[in-house]
Amino acid sequence: MSSHSAPTALQDGAALWSALCVQLELVTSPQQFNTWLRPLRGELQGHELRLLAPNPFVRDWVRERMAELVKEQLQRIAPGFELVFALDEEAAAATSAPTASIAPERSSAPGGHRLNPAFNFQSYVEGKSNQLALAAARQVAQHPGKSYNPLYIYGGVGLGKTHLMQAVGNDILQRQPEAKVLYISSEGFIMDMVRSLQHNTINDFKQRYRKLDALLIDDIQFFAGKDRTQEEFFHTFNALFDGGRQIIITCDRYPKEVEGLEERLQSRFGWGLTVAIQPHDLETRMAIVLCKAEDHGIQLPEEVAFFIAEKIRSHVRELEGALRRVIAHVNFTHKPYSVESAKEALRDLIDVQKRMVSLENIQKVVADYYHIRASEMQSKRRNRNVARPRQMAMALTKELTRHSLPEIGEAFGGRDHTTVLHACRQIEKLRRESAQIEEDYRNLIRILGA
């Protein structure tokens, strides 16, 4: 490439990267996005998008853990582009001089706690799915360090764990403005520790964390396989716990199910109270949409909120994204808020969803989920490890598509419609009796984005 064309290439890269960021923000948690993706810079070289990281740590982390996700989104908006992760030499040179670590007290938030004031109890909608977690969180906010310690909140992506955890932090600060409360993502904790090791300031690091009154640590699943981090966190945990300081942890799964997490941490995480946030039901999703619309100063008609909540079943972040689109569409077209305008605004989202919940895709997704071959969906084999997934796929097809029972039977190896009916009833019964089957069912619904 000739040197005078470089500035244009850089600009295009920046534009592509910023468009990609809009997509990535929807599919990552704010912590993941802010910690790992926001610091990257985009540069274009031919059909190669080069993402430049400010240091090798960030580059390796993103390359190892997020490359697939970034590639997937890149293909959606710019098919045919390749992705390369590299070091931003300029930024690396600027930060190679020893700098202070990203110490909690150096945070930009007033008081250094990094809490988002919008994440409070008032703006948190209660539903069946989060009732217990919310009650526990309120209790902890009133009696930090005394009621449930640690409070361990777990559940799927975007269901409100961070919001709830920060609501506790904000509430504690409101009651005791002098309290030292720190919210940090587990990636932030790891980065802070790594930098302290690099700069020989690990004792400061220890002191900083051990002085806290409440430590709120988000998405602890990222500690998996990181022995040094776990060792350090173990001591931090013990010091805080012994001192009667509050610890709140969030994770995408139950402590014992986090592979690569030391047993001593798993068992400590269960010392206090472990509460789940389940996927939200339709009523709760609708209430959340209405509440978020109000935050934007909009009185959304209930039927529009119902439409959005019914179409977007995956998680709240997607609900928020859908609502933002509807608002933008209405502002742009000057049409009133109506189901019709919401339909127009969300057309492509709904189309993608329709494709996801096609019969073939359900078979494929369910087969992948249970690690069996997709062809088993049509096979005559009856042993349980293929029969159960097959029943699950039939029940999901009945639930999520408009295919009739005979059509479904036909697609599952020419089975009779009574077999499909039996499968649906069987899954319904098993969902009531077995927590595992219920969880599988909900997970699959979420994966299918239905």
Ligand SMILES: Nc1ncnc2c1ncn2[C@@H]1O[C@H](COP(=O)(O)OP(=O)(O)OP(=O)(O)O)[C@@H](O)[C@H]1O
């Ligand atoms: N019950 C709720 N009431 C109001 N807003 C909610 C609720 N649940 C989630 N949200 C909103 O949804 C968005 C995503 O929530 P949050 O970041 O807390 O999810 P999370 O479970 O921590 O996700 P991740 O697993 O990706 O970290 C936030 O904007 C949050 O305010």
